[in-house]
Structures are given as C-alpha cells and as structure tokens.
Amino acid sequence: MVKVVEPLSELDIYARQGFAQPIGIGERVALVVVDFVVGFTDPAHFGGGNIPQSIARTQALLAHARANGWPVAHTRVVYAADGSDAGAFTRKAPGLLKLTEDSPLSQIVPELTPAPGELLIRKRQPSAFFATELAAWLLWKRVDTLFVTGCTTSGCVRATVIDAMSNNLRTIVVTDCVGDRAIGPHEANLFDMGQKYADLMSCDDVIAATQNRRHN
Amino acid sequence: MVKVVEPLSELDIYARQGFAQPIGIGERVALVVVDFVVGFTDPAHFGGGNIPQSIARTQALLAHARANGWPVAHTRVVYAADGSDAGAFTRKAPGLLKLTEDSPLSQIVPELTPAPGELLIRKRQPSAFFATELAAWLLWKRVDTLFVTGCTTSGCVRATVIDAMSNNLRTIVVTDCVGDRAIGPHEANLFDMGQKYADLMSCDDVIAATQNRRHN
Amino acid sequence: MVKVVEPLSELDIYARQGFAQPIGIGERVALVVVDFVVGFTDPAHFGGGNIPQSIARTQALLAHARANGWPVAHTRVVYAADGSDAGAFTRKAPGLLKLTEDSPLSQIVPELTPAPGELLIRKRQPSAFFATELAAWLLWKRVDTLFVTGCTTSGCVRATVIDAMSNNLRTIVVTDCVGDRAIGPHEANLFDMGQKYADLMSCDDVIAATQNRRHN
Amino acid sequence: MVKVVEPLSELDIYARQGFAQPIGIGERVALVVVDFVVGFTDPAHFGGGNIPQSIARTQALLAHARANGWPVAHTRVVYAADGSDAGAFTRKAPGLLKLTEDSPLSQIVPELTPAPGELLIRKRQPSAFFATELAAWLLWKRVDTLFVTGCTTSGCVRATVIDAMSNNLRTIVVTDCVGDRAIGPHEANLFDMGQKYADLMSCDDVIAATQNRRHN
Numbered sequence: 001m002v003k004v005v006e007p008l009s010e011l012d013i014y015a016r017q018g019f020a021q022p023i024g025i026g027e028r029v030a031l032v033v034v035d036f037v038v039g040f041t042d043p044a045h046f047g048g049g050n051i052p053q054s055i056a057r058t059q060a061l062l063a064h065a066r067a068n069g070w071p072v073a074h075t076r077v078v079y080a081a082d083g084s085d086a087g088a089f090t091r092k093a094p095g096l097l098k099l100t101e102d103s104p105l106s107q108i109v110p111e112l113t114p115a116p117g118e119l120l121i122r123k124r125q126p127s128a129f130f131a132t133e134l135a136a137w138l139l140w141k142r143v144d145t146l147f148v149t150g151c152t153t154s155g156c157v158r159a160t161v162i163d164a165m166s167n168n169l170r171t172i173v174v175t176d177c178v179g180d181r182a183i184g185p186h187e188a189n190l191f192d193m194g195q196k197y198a199d200l201m202s203c204d205d206v207i208a209a210t211q212n213r214r215h216n
Numbered sequence: 217m218v219k220v221v222e223p224l225s226e227l228d229i230y231a232r233q234g235f236a237q238p239i240g241i242g243e244r245v246a247l248v249v250v251d252f253v254v255g256f257t258d259p260a261h262f263g264g265g266n267i268p269q270s271i272a273r274t275q276a277l278l279a280h281a282r283a284n285g286w287p288v289a290h291t292r293v294v295y296a297a298d299g300s301d302a303g304a305f306t307r308k309a310p311g312l313l314k315l316t317e318d319s320p321l322s323q324i325v326p327e328l329t330p331a332p333g334e335l336l337i338r339k340r341q342p343s344a345f346f347a348t349e350l351a352a353w354l355l356w357k358r359v360d361t362l363f364v365t366g367c368t369t370s371g372c373v374r375a376t377v378i379d380a381m382s383n384n385l386r387t388i389v390v391t392d393c394v395g396d397r398a399i400g401p402h403e404a405n406l407f408d409m410g411q412k413y414a415d416l417m418s419c420d421d422v423i424a425a426t427q428n429r430r431h432n
Numbered sequence: 433m434v435k436v437v438e439p440l441s442e443l444d445i446y447a448r449q450g451f452a453q454p455i456g457i458g459e460r461v462a463l464v465v466v467d468f469v470v471g472f473t474d475p476a477h478f479g480g481g482n483i484p485q486s487i488a489r490t491q492a493l494l495a496h497a498r499a500n501g502w503p504v505a506h507t508r509v510v511y512a513a514d515g516s517d518a519g520a521f522t523r524k525a526p527g528l529l530k531l532t533e534d535s536p537l538s539q540i541v542p543e544l545t546p547a548p549g550e551l552l553i554r555k556r557q558p559s560a561f562f563a564t565e566l567a568a569w570l571l572w573k574r575v576d577t578l579f580v581t582g583c584t585t586s587g588c589v590r591a592t593v594i595d596a597m598s599n600n601l602r603t604i605v606v607t608d609c610v611g612d613r614a615i616g617p618h619e620a621n622l623f624d625m626g627q628k629y630a631d632l633m634s635c636d637d638v639i640a641a642t643q644n645r646r647h648n
Numbered sequence: 649m650v651k652v653v654e655p656l657s658e659l660d661i662y663a664r665q666g667f668a669q670p671i672g673i674g675e676r677v678a679l680v681v682v683d684f685v686v687g688f689t690d691p692a693h694f695g696g697g698n699i700p701q702s703i704a705r706t707q708a709l710l711a712h713a714r715a716n717g718w719p720v721a722h723t724r725v726v727y728a729a730d731g732s733d734a735g736a737f738t739r740k741a742p743g744l745l746k747l748t749e750d751s752p753l754s755q756i757v758p759e760l761t762p763a764p765g766e767l768l769i770r771k772r773q774p775s776a777f778f779a780t781e782l783a784a785w786l787l788w789k790r791v792d793t794l795f796v797t798g799c800t801t802s803g804c805v806r807a808t809v810i811d812a813m814s815n816n817l818r819t820i821v822v823t824d825c826v827g828d829r830a831i832g833p834h835e836a837n838l839f840d841m842g843q844k845y846a847d848l849m850s851c852d853d854v855i856a857a858t859q860n861r862r863h864n
Binding site: 014089159185188 | 227229232233235237261264265305308309310311341342347370374375378379381382385386397401404405408
C-alpha cells in the first residue's frame, strides 16, 4: 500500500535542487486526449476514482481547442482479437486483452468522439508516443507545446508526458483533465510530473492563457 | 506536497481489476544500472534519501551479474559543455546542465565502475532507452529479462522501466537497488511499477532465483 | 535516369574495404512480408516489374514458415480516409493517400492472407519498423534473425532492412521474394543491401538452410 | 555487380504513378552533415569516389548556414574500443570497429570542424536519427526542413533521408554535397531518394533559395 506522508523537509529537497522550473507555453500548441475509452469509465473494468470528472473537464478543453483550430490527437488501447500482439504489458495486466478493435470497452467515450481531421492513434503500450506516429505528426503540424489530458494519471498519462518531454515538447499536464482509478497515485504522479517533466495547469488556466492561440 | 494515505479499499481496486500479475524471469537476463553517478550521491546536487544504500546493494548484484557473465549496461546523464543539446528537460531542471562529459558529477561512482565489455550509455533524457541503443544491444545479446537498478526511482528508473516493458522485456525492479532523494516518491513509484509494468524483487531474492543463470 | 554501368574496379572498392561479410542465420528466425497489397500488383497504381513473380515465390516461403511455426508479420500501408495523417511522404507521392483502411488497394493479396496469430502491422512510412511495434514483437518472440520479403525492393524493403539491421537483427533479404516496379532500382538496392546491411539468399536456399528451424 | 541500364520506359513508370512531387522548403531550416570523417576520405579505409569534392562543396553550404544562424548537426560513427557495442552492422562491415572515439579515422575532417553550439552526434548505425536525439533536437529548434549533406550517398545519407522524411521533415538532399565511394550507387540512390523521399537541389540552388532564411 502506498504511504506518502512526508515532512515538508523531505520533499523540500526538490526545491533546493532546482526542480520544477516553468517551461512555459511556446508558439504553437496541440492537445492530446489519452485513452478516454469506455473501459476506463467503468470500475468493473479499468475505471474508478476521478476519471468521470476529468472527462467532463476535457470536454470543455476540447471545445476550446476545436474553436481555435488546434491539432488534436486521441488515443485508444487496441489489441488484436487473436492475441497476436500480446506481450509483457498484457502479461502484467491481462484484462487489457479485452480492448479489441470492436469491443465497446475500447471505444472513445461519446462525449469526446474524435472529429474529422483529428488524429486517432491505436496503441498497445502506456505512452501515446511509443511505436506510434504522434511525434512525427506533431512535427508536421509544427507544434512545440502539448497539453496532455486523459487517463490514467499514474499510467498512460505519466508515460506520455515523459515521452513528450523527452521529444522536447513543452509539455503541460492539465490537472483536472487527467484522472485515475485511485486518488493517491493520481496525486503522487502529478507531483512527480510537475517537479521533473511538465508544467501543471488547470483547465480554466489553460483556456485563459490561450485565448489568442488560433491556428490555421 | 504529496499526500497518499488511502484506505485499503481505494488501492484495492488494482487487485479487483487484475493488475500486478507476475511476468517472471525468462530465458536470458541482463542488468542495467541507471545513473549511479557522483552528482546523485550528494544532496547538494541531485542526491539524498536512500540512494547511498541502494548503491551498496547494487554492488552485490553487480558482482553476481559479473560472476555469471550477464550483459551489463550502465547509464550516465551527459550534456554538452556548450549547451548545444539543452532542451525541455534542462529547462525544467536546469541543474542537469552541470552533468558534462568531464564533470566529476557525471562520473559513475567508483563502487560501480564499468568493466570492459559492459555497455556505457550516455543519455540526456530520463529513460535509458530513449534515443539510445539499449534496446538493440539487448536484442543482440538475446536478452528477454532486464533487472533494473539505479536512481532515481521516481525519475530515470521509472522511465526506464516503462520503456523496458514497452519493448517487451520481462522487467524486474530490484527494490533495494533503486533509490531516490525522497522516500515518498520512491515508494509511490514502486507501487505504480509493481502494479502495471514490472515485477518487484529484492536483491537477495534476485540472487537466489538466478543461481544457475550463467551466460556465455 | 539511372545509369550504373561501372567497370568492375569501381565496385571492387567494396571488397577491398571489407564489406559484404556474411552475418548468418542465428538461433531463432521470423518472416516479415512487406506491403504485398493489391495496389502494388497493378501498374496503374504502384505495381509493375517483377512484383507478381516475387509474390508467387513468397507463397512458398510463407508455407514453409507456417509449417515450421515461425513468427510471421505482414505490413499494409494504411492512411486515414479524412487525410488526418498525411505528411511528408504523401506530399512526395500523393497516390499513397488512396491506401485507406477499406480500399481494395490496401488489402493484402489473397495469396498471402494473414493467418490467425500472425502480426498485422499498419504503417504510414517506408520502414516496417518506423512507429510500429515490430521490433518489440520480435523481441517478445525471442527472434534474432529476420527474413525479409515484399515490395518494393528499392522502397519499403530497403527501409525495413536498414532498420532491422540497426535493431541488431540478423537480416536476410530473400532475393526472389522481393520485387519492384522497375528492375534497375531492384538490382541496385539488392547490391547496396548485400554489401552493407543484410545477407542475400534465394527462397530455395532459405528453405534448404532452415529445414530444422522448428519453433514452438 | 550493379547494372542499371534501363530504357526510359522502365523508369518512366515512376512518373506515371505520380512520384517525385516537390515537397518544398518550409518555414525553418537546418543542416545535417553526415559522417564526413577522416576515415571516409581515404580509399584505404572507407573513402573514394566523389567524397572529396562533396566535402569541398559542403564547406560552402556550411558557411552559408552559419552566416544565417541555422541549426547545424554533425555526425560521427563511433564504436567503443572494447567492442562492447559491436552488433549486426559491424558483423557485416567489420572495419567499422576501427572508428573509435580517439581514432584519427573517426574525427570530423578539419574543413568542417563543428563550431560551438552545433550538435555533435555519435552514432553506430547508418541513420543519423537511429538511437540518437536528432529528431528531438530539431523539434526543439522548431525546424521543419532539413538539408542533408555527407557520405555515403548509398549508405548513411540514404538511411538518414528515409528517417528524416518518416519524421515528417521536409527533406532536401544537396546533390553535390553528398558523396560515395563509387559513382554507380551514388547515382542510383539519388534517383531513389528524389522519387520517393526528398527533393534534390544543388548547393548553389540551396544557397540561392535561402538568401533570406535568417534564424535567431
């Protein structure tokens, strides 16, 4: 069981070592929506926690992104029905194999249905970048700043954020647009990401800060 | 500040959803030692917490690996002295730029000096796999199982473990051979990794389980 | 126009510089079939040259692979019908955008229909490895040797072979199982690959050399 | 031996199938200089052909790039002196193992010595992108167009160009700034790249077309 109750002095070491400097918003932004699929809304499968609320907030951000012409990418976890692409991840969490192309569980939730021209990525690993064209697609769109939403904070969001930053994208986790099946890991991972990889902003703050980020 | 005190019922959702199945040790193992460099042993730079203890335990595991002929890879974080390779990560944590090729801070600690034939990887991002030849090198050595040691648990170890698993390596975090500058994130990340990406084993258990894993 | 008529002395420099050493067949083999889709059989789209003959030979090799339980992967080029994933490659060769999920042109030819358990890879770039899970899948199958078939020799086969070798796979181009729309580039690329990246073997020689390579 | 003497009608199939459309120069350009190291200038090692002339032309383009503040990256092939990173490529071409960090053969030729702030990439595989930070570095510099120079045209230049295009960079091969140990493969590879992956421009044309491409 996770127990992270630390005296302030323990975590204060991050400040003393100079972490958590702001990266900031660059010249051209995009939005990625990670794995908001039906199977992650139902606690009987992979859901729970604050995932429903984070989907609701992401609806607002997606509307803002579309109104301003931002590139938008969505991800789904999809495994082959014949098990041909099973591997280490599905050995660790065998339930993932239910997420086949046609399963209701692997469909993007109706509130966030991709619009024409938005990129739809099928992935088999935690990161939206691993073995996908996301980095190349963002380069083609001349994006330098990526807002990350989706679930779970401690899983595919965290992995996506590490890769986004490693690819030199200015990476911003939208704190109320990411959710997890349990709140402890959600908060622990927001802490890690905010210290080392990404800026943390609320949905309202993102919308306020990007009123004039119109793309074409 | 990280606060993760959860009723058992909150984290119990992982068990109900079928996470944390053992992946197990495969046919051919290797050891990676992540970023045990001088700058991560000194709390005035990037050190602190239980990193010294984890280095001591890794000495024992490294001796076992060498005695049995395992492939061993070491990583260092190295940035160019002229700043030519700075990017998003060094913007978030500017102190990283001190870790130049010739800086004492970026040298592997003397207890773990690489031996001839062991792979030395220079990296600029958290994962030992990102923009490095580690995956290809392990394939050449026909490795299917990777024991991960190093620091920090919540940083470069976590990133390396996600990529190891995504590359379909059977990935095992050696719990007392990984360390962090603060214990809260150390434990929170062991929890996440054990649920979703890797098996967790102590150094003693690894040594006991691999007595006959002699390579040649 | 390509003109490569060289005195033996010009190309003899490769031998003097030590290229074209055999890599050999390793311990565990797999077969990849690159882009043998309908659109590459018709000269009105992307076909021509010796592609039909190379498909016929690949039928024989695929039967051998299946009889011996080898891992088999097939690739298709697939772009989104809404143009969302267009990029540099489709700018250079706009006809690629016809290869959508449901287009008859992007279906694997009936002679080589994938069997259950074989990996089907959708790709948008020349290499079967670029932004796909092929490398990770081969690692999971413990493969160290890859036989490459498909089309075109000077395009997706060449790109796949460079990446296979870069990933440290022992890579073997099956010379009569790869085809191209024009014979000049076909032969020029076999030369380059045989000198620098891969062993060249005929289909008959592969079958003879792997009579006992039974997997399970 | 390579023999590519084709009736125009054979290669004309490329035009009929719509290849070789211009990609064009985008908004922000960079220059990569691939493997112009001492060992590739000497026919006793890896040199020969038109490599010396291509180095001389690249001097002119490098001066232009520097005068205009373009991002510039250089690559060297570097293997460990202890053989720890040998693999499939060094099995195919064992002479590569001579290219160690301190060998005179692996030093960039004096005419093209990197300047402070230019990226220096050590690589072990043909492509300047494979297992390196080049793509991430170009994204950080907001580059969308890459001019490719270096050697050999049929080797590391071709591999780099495939990856540049696959990463969605507008890729331009500077035809007289790339060289090869033999002219037949040089020309055959220029043909392939010009049809499928990149625009072809002479050094003079690049300089003329980018008079006002000043970066800062």
